[in-house]
Amino acid sequence: MKRIVAFFALIFATPLWAMPEIQTIVTRQGVNAWLVEDHNIPFVALELRFIGGASIEPLEKRGVATLMTGLLEEGSGDMDAQSFATARETLAASFGYDVYDDALAISAKILTENRDDTVTLLRQSLIEPRFDTDAIERVRSQILSILSSNEKSPRDIASKHFNAKAYGNHPYATNYEGTPEAISALTKNDLIDIHRQLLVKDRVIVSAVGDISAADLSELIDHLLDGLPQSSDRPLPQSASVTLDGTIDVIQFPTPQSFVIFGQTGIAQNDPDFFAAYILNHILGGGGFESRLMTEVREKRGLTYGIGTFLAGRDYANLLMGQVSSSNDTVAQAIEVIRDEWRKLAQNGVTPNELAAAKTYLTGAYPLRFDGNGPIANILVGMQRMGLDPDYIKTRNDRINTVSLEEINHVAARLMDADNLYFVVVGEPVGLANN
């Protein structure tokens, strides 16, 4: 390969190109939104986030936000579930309704040709859901079915156990999809209440990308949200205190391959060391085939098909987490290798070559994310949620590039805590006792 590398050495530097121009808008009703105008394709991708998400629901009614969100498209205004679906199909609009710990997410693709009718229909589902009895029972049975499947899924079993261990009394410690008991007990009034408290104007974030002007978007948003209450009585959650230690928990489950989640305390997005930690995670287990853990656990030893780590930044907690699957008779070895790599990274840091390679990858890959209306709308709403400035996308690569070897190795020593790296193993692992 030497020949080819020499030939292409000239173009290895990161290219510069125009990133999308973000317009910031404040609507007449006072809602903030970000827009990237692009008139190439006649539709607009719209993203809304109502922050607070399932974490603002009462703990004894865990799952109520999930059931309510599932019912938004099951009848509203003068339409029952079938009429609403018929109307949406007629407009060929795409509406997505989703809720998780930190937000309720609405994603829509709206054709330019029938934009007004589509927005009116979407608005009806947000403002005037009917919560019809037969719809409640149908969606309730679907959620109960999902919960029952999760009980037999190693991934979900591991995740449930991990969260309970990590997050103490915080809502994150329990599953926002609820328990069968809680879901079964929910009433129409519970749904009306969480709808009233979650979909409020002063907790909404909006982004749009595509075939629309700033003036039209501003009007669209005010029309879409017209009729929602201004604010919520339900406070946002407090920060969670992460309570992980270096134990290994084993949950017996009949399967030939164990599924493992591991994690420790992470680092906040606004921490001065965040970018160093971000690069560090990439070198450890964040990047494709080249990460240390992929090299050690998969490439050299063949103990897994895949292993990865990530900085799990939520609104009220930060973790450094990872996951791996390995045969029952090799999973103990995989865990040993992972803890070893953790320790090595804390003690010896990374090499100048690793740092340089990570920077080239991360700075080169960043612009590739901005490749369509849908993906850009998602990036924008994510930035707004993290409180970033629109200019961030122009300075982000510089922040990566200025991290020095000393800084990243300082962060490696500060962050990587092999003795408090917690593992939960679901399967029938050989040579691992529950300690």
Next chain:
Amino acid sequence: MRKVLLALGTLAIWATQSAADLRDRVTEFYLENGMQIVVIPDNRAPVVTHMVWYRSGAADETPGSSGVAHFLEHLLFKKTKNLADGELSKTVADNGGSDNAFTSYDYTAYYQRVAADRLELMMSMEAERMVNLDLGDDEIFTERDVIIEERNQRTETNPNALFREQANAALYQNHRYGVPVIGWRHEMSQLTLQDALAYYRQFYAPNNAILVVAGDVEPQNVFELAQKHYGPLPANPDLKPRSRPQEPPQSAARRLNFIDERVAQPYVTRSYLAPERDSGDQRTAAALTLLADVLGSGQTSVLKRKLEFESKTAIYVSASYSGISVDDTSFGLAILPATDVSLEDAEKALDAAITSFLEEGVDADHLARIKMQYRASEIYAQDNTNGLANAYGRALASSLTLDDIHEWPEILQSITSDEIIAAARDVFDISASVTGWVSNGKGEAQ
């Protein structure tokens, strides 16, 4: 709804225009060594997807070495004459790109997604591994462990996947589609370097390959680069047209009773042998595509309305069909019954719903809505160039032509209700079907 319907008229024109626009944008070339090249320009972002598709997959394996097509796909990331082990992926990452590969029954594909000005580097490396793989025995055994872990992760830990393997093996009595792509475990564990290299020498050649480049590129420039890097590779003169053992007439309905303690909720599936999209002959497949939508996609579909909304027999029902396949494909139905409904009653309700659908016919408004959504999907699809590259590559690698791909949207729009019902009557032939009951062996479902 009149206002909405007026708007629809103009949308139809929009969608037709955008489909025509795509047809004009896509360019096709052939190299002298037989390699097909398709370019899909999209200049919105300076990104390119570079894919090489081989018209061979798991269905082309020699019996006894199941999984070798996929095993070889893994090995193509190892050492070649001019690339060290792992160097290709590392080079892609060093350029801010991402890369991977996938294997199916009818094709094996390799791709990189990277800044558009790195296209030539991608071509130079992909051309290198098409002909210069350089592996030793000891290098392959760790990777064999990796694919067995992959099988563990995808199949052994998942009772639904284990059942699907059994159902496929029962549906196909003679065709290799009945053998899992990842391979049967006992054969995977015996795969050798010789098996992998035999497959490599037979199928990895420019006259068996399609290059798809999508993104911020000029077609003429892509063609020149391709000529430079792929042009010098020799064609394989011994490559034969694809011809696999075909299905005999099927004359016995098969029933499976699959029990695994990890099954959370019992369900019933039914698969029927079904015709695929053939070049120049896509109407039946188009009717079956719409049949699957009429029956199972969206809240207003026939099965969801009858079984989830009206009788409340089911928590979930589905209908599925994918026409892109070299040989006979399948049409699938599934029902997850409500908690107090047995598998037997669920199966009866599913059959009764299909029977009454065949008598009632297709609702004209419903069909119009489905067609409207296909027109809109032409617009939405243009937002995802990577997805377009995938769709083109998959169809071309499955014996369809660019004309077939471009005619498909119009064929879908022209299918009548009668054609859908006729296709349904043909495909729902119980003697060419497999019915599966999946449960954990507890409860009265048995």
